[in-house]
Amino acid sequence: MTTQEWQIVWFTAWVSALSTLVILPPGLAVAWLLARRDWPGKSIVETLVALPLVMPPVATGLILLKILGRRGVVGGFFHDRLHMDIIFTWRAVLVALGVMSFPLLVRSTQWAFEQVNPRFEQIARTLGASDGRVFFTITLPLALRGIIGGVLLAFARALGEFGATIMVAGYIPGKTATLSLSIYQSVQLGEDTTAYRLLGVSVALAFGAVWGSGWFMRRQRS
Amino acid sequence: MHITRLLKIAPVLALVCAGVTVHAATITVFAAASLTDALGEIARNYQGETGNKIEFNFAGSSVLERQIEEGAPADIFFSADEARMDALEEKGLVVGKTRRSRLSNSLVIVVAKDSLLSIQSPKDLAADGIGHIALADPQTVPAGIYAREYLGKIHLWEKIAPKVVPMANVRAALAAVESGDAEAGIVYKTDAAISKKTRVAYEVPRQDGPRIRYPMAVMKEAREQKAALAFLEYLDSDAAGRLFARFGFIVDNLAP
Numbered sequence: 001m002t003t004q005e006w007q008i009v010w011f012t013a014w015v016s017a018l019s020t021l022v023i024l025p026p027g028l029a030v031a032w033l034l035a036r037r038d039w040p041g042k043s044i045v046e047t048l049v050a051l052p053l054v055m056p057p058v059a060t061g062l063i064l065l066k067i068l069g070r071r072g073v074v075g076g077f078f079h080d081r082l083h084m085d086i087i088f089t090w091r092a093v094l095v096a097l098g099v100m101s102f103p104l105l106v107r108s109t110q111w112a113f114e115q116v117n118p119r120f121e122q123i124a125r126t127l128g129a130s131d132g133r134v135f136f137t138i139t140l141p142l143a144l145r146g147i148i149g150g151v152l153l154a155f156a157r158a159l160g161e162f163g164a165t166i167m168v169a170g171y172i173p174g175k176t177a178t179l180s181l182s183i184y185q186s187v188q189l190g191e192d193t194t195a196y197r198l199l200g201v202s203v204a205l206a207f208g209a210v211w212g213s214g215w216f217m218r219r220q221r222s
Numbered sequence: 223m224h225i226t227r228l229l230k231i232a233p234v235l236a237l238v239c240a241g242v243t244v245h246a247a248t249i250t251v252f253a254a255a256s257l258t259d260a261l262g263e264i265a266r267n268y269q270g271e272t273g274n275k276i277e278f279n280f281a282g283s284s285v286l287e288r289q290i291e292e293g294a295p296a297d298i299f300f301s302a303d304e305a306r307m308d309a310l311e312e313k314g315l316v317v318g319k320t321r322r323s324r325l326s327n328s329l330v331i332v333v334a335k336d337s338l339l340s341i342q343s344p345k346d347l348a349a350d351g352i353g354h355i356a357l358a359d360p361q362t363v364p365a366g367i368y369a370r371e372y373l374g375k376i377h378l379w380e381k382i383a384p385k386v387v388p389m390a391n392v393r394a395a396l397a398a399v400e401s402g403d404a405e406a407g408i409v410y411k412t413d414a415a416i417s418k419k420t421r422v423a424y425e426v427p428r429q430d431g432p433r434i435r436y437p438m439a440v441m442k443e444a445r446e447q448k449a450a451l452a453f454l455e456y457l458d459s460d461a462a463g464r465l466f467a468r469f470g471f472i473v474d475n476l477a478p
Contacts, residue, residue, distance in 0.1 A: 075403075172387055
């Protein structure tokens, strides 16, 4: 592995980790609301949240491109007011990874919350605990393993994202080049050995993340 | 009376029938993205005249080269530089004697139509107001390689390289300027000509720019060798040449 290849691996790993961290609070909130509360429009929200899971990633990327571009609603605001560009920078990678792995995080943590026996929460409430206290002292600790499993799954999804990323961030060596973009580029360039080395790293990372996720989720169930 | 009349038109009838039963070929052309509009129109004309169907795969020439190497079913390859064609020829994938080129192009610097940037010379690309410069990938795609070659020649590449956003092909580079996400881009003059959302800020004089050539050839593994060669000859004709010229391409030895 060359230093440039390590740089690609390192960049992919930290931007995936950061995106997972950023979507964690809203992800947990949505998951908990879906698992524990009934409200009008719930099924609509549940469907919307799942969309990036089944939509063509490139289509999701196009939506993001239009919103985050300099002429877009969000991108325009960032450019004019904060003098900050999103498209073609690492920020675009961050957003693409976050959006694409959000559904997986919500789905798996929702499942983790549903595994927690609501009786424990009711008992705590009858003993006078507030909703917040019930959540942080009962629900969250009991669902923790499932949540960690979900976080790892979302992280793994982020590691491999391609379609949305190429739309919003492009392939810029040293700036937006993630593992999957670099593999594609190496194949285009005919640099097959680089592609194979990066492929090896992807397999190892994905295996580790999915295996770890399964390990935690199995422990959630028992 | 009736029979003699029938005999008179018999050869005509036979010809018409033969014409109907003649096998209409489908020719697959792998062509550089910059040729998209011109080739589309030429193919429409050709289809109308001959009944043969032309199918296209437009992309950066480097992508196409790789696809053909991997066995993609191309009858004709129309590259935006000689190097991609050379690479295929070295691998024995080209019917060498069919290779020819009479098309050329030139480079321009484009900015968004509503851009306030003023670019008097390529040196202005180094200004602070320009954060992203969209090019076709300067490592692989001809339009990008030409642009890098040009910027290198005028000693600007080192300065500009950190701002370069490499795109998959020249049309993608143009689109990045149209959307405003890249402040400037370097594309072919012909791409700029079809874009309604960009304007040419600087035209690279032909003598300063790199030698841009578009070679085309029939592929050895073409399924429709004969039909492909016929279409290739049509592309090489003055009729097609005039159409290419109308799109802004430079055509060698074009009879007026």
